[in-house]
Amino acid sequence: MINPDVKDCQNVRKLITALRVERISAECIDVRSYEDSAQNESFDAIWAISVIEHIDGEYDDRDAICQMWKMLKPGGQLLLTFPVSAQFEEEFRPVDQYGLNTHRNQKGQHFFQRYYDEEAINSRILEPLDAVDPRIEFYGERVPGWFQRYESQWTKAGLSRTVYDPRDMARQMVRYDSLSQMPGKGVCGLALKKPIRQEDSG
Numbered sequence: 040m041i042n043p044d045v046k047d048c049q050n051v052r053k054l055i056t057a058l059r060v061e062r063i064s065a066e067c068i069d070v071r072s073y074e075d076s077a078q079n080e081s082f083d084a085i086w087a088i089s090v091i092e093h094i095d096g097e098y099d100d101r102d103a104i105c106q107m108w109k110m111l112k113p114g115g116q117l118l119l120t121f122p123v124s125a126q127f128e129e130e131f132r133p134v135d136q137y138g139l140n141t142h143r144n145q146k147g148q149h150f151f152q153r154y155y156d157e158e159a160i161n162s163r164i165l166e167p168l169d170a171v172d173p174r175i176e177f178y179g180e181r182v183p184g185w186f187q188r189y190e191s192q193w194t195k196a197g198l199s200r201t202v203y204d205p206r207d208m209a210r211q212m213v214r215y216d217s218l219s220q221m222p223g224k225g226v227c228g229l230a231l232k233k234p235i236r237q238e239d240s241g
Contacts, residue, residue, distance in 0.1 A: 049067075093151065104117075114232065116231065121227055124156060126156055127154065127156040170234075177217065179221040181212065
């Protein structure tokens, strides 16, 4: 597991040790460390769970996705989750949440994440890749505004608020067939398969 957030990476290492999980290590680096490396086309699957929406700056989400795609073997899968909304939105917060030196808006707030709409999903994720039969799922709030209230509570209470996540997700969120059906904000799950080249299939 790689993570540029030092504090979060340390927490993951503690969990790995406490749970005695084997064959997993946590490295405090980001995906740029793999550019022009021997790691290209060496992974069967790559997971980026609630990550790409936070990648900002000259090296943004599109660059990171393309790099992960290069690291996959032909036939491998890239699995992504990210927040979505009917309209594209960039969220800024008073503090640099992950210590990544993200850019600031006119109010001096730090970039935190983006919410993808249909156009952004296509232009920033799907179009740069040559994925085969992408699978996409949407999971969102039943009542508009619930997720924003949840985020506000989480910001104030910290991890203690997440104890109730399984209950709240079951009660307040539901699967939708498309982004256009969602009344508010939600999460998209995307599975992308890298094509097998003709020279690899023989």
